[in-house]
Amino acid sequence: MNPFTIHEVECRSIMNRSRIPGIDYTINPYTGCQHGCVYCYARFMTKFAKHPAEWERFVDVKTNAAEVLRKQLARSSRGLVSLSTVTDPYQPAERKYGLTRTILTELAEHGFHVSVLTKSDLVLRDVDVLKRFHRKDCEVGFSIATLDEDVRRHFEPNAPPVTRRIQALKTLHGQGIRTWVFIAPVLLNITRDTLVDLLNEIRGAFDYLLVDKLNIKCGNWQTISKVLTIHYPHLLPTWKETLFSKEQKMRAYQDICRTILEFCDKNRLEVECC
Secondary structure, eight states: OOOOEEEEEOOSOSEEEOOSTTOOEEEOSEESOTTOOTTOGGGGGHHHHTOSSOGGGEEEEETTHHHHHHHHHHTSOOOEEEEOSSSOTTSTHHHHHOHHHHHHHHHHHTTOEEEEEESOGGGGGGHHHHTTSOGGGEEEEEEOOOSOHHHHHHHSTTSOOHHHHHHHHHHHHHTTOEEEEEEEEEOHHHHHHTHHHHHHHHTTSOSEEEEEEOOOSSSOHHHHHHHHHHHOTTTHHHHHHHHTOHHHHHHHHHHHHHHHHHHHHHTTOOEEEO
């Protein structure tokens, strides 16, 4: 395996206009991600990053992010900022560089709203900054696809354990911070195996739930199929047949969404399936 590399770089812009409905801006403090999730849709970013290495083998640290952001905020209209859309803002490099913490501080001082999405309990470090926002202007989401820790190790090899994410979710919610859970990507029957247990475990610890399907249009099938071949060979034929058929993929996804919708309706929980 090729070594992992961290590069310190400077950026010209850090806050970009978003094409995602309901989100005005996106900020990605890092390019690349140390979590190494095999299903990551952001692999297409390698063609922009100008790296010969695979997506999970490098991280570019935008060391001047705070300075650039400060200038952008001064001339931008206020709106909702997503942290992050193609990297995890609380990946391991954040412990050293603290870019996300600095960015959150700037957003709070300039009156912007923020929505954080992460797989890491490192976000707890920044509770003091998160509380500088009005409650309605700040939310933190955790991406969780399964309760099965073996699955997590296979599909999200360097991401924090799911139990730590759930505990962080509960801690933030208990601190009065708006929280949400992103059940994504839906890993077909693997997600279904622990779905009800997951919903029961997080019930009462989130303000809303978002669900999304597995995207295989970004060059990630090779890494997904490799994991299936090694750890779940019995699932490989079904996954391949289902994911490469628009009708079968949607049918399987809707079936899982139906279980989630029924659970949330019964417990009066807010949910949206993408």
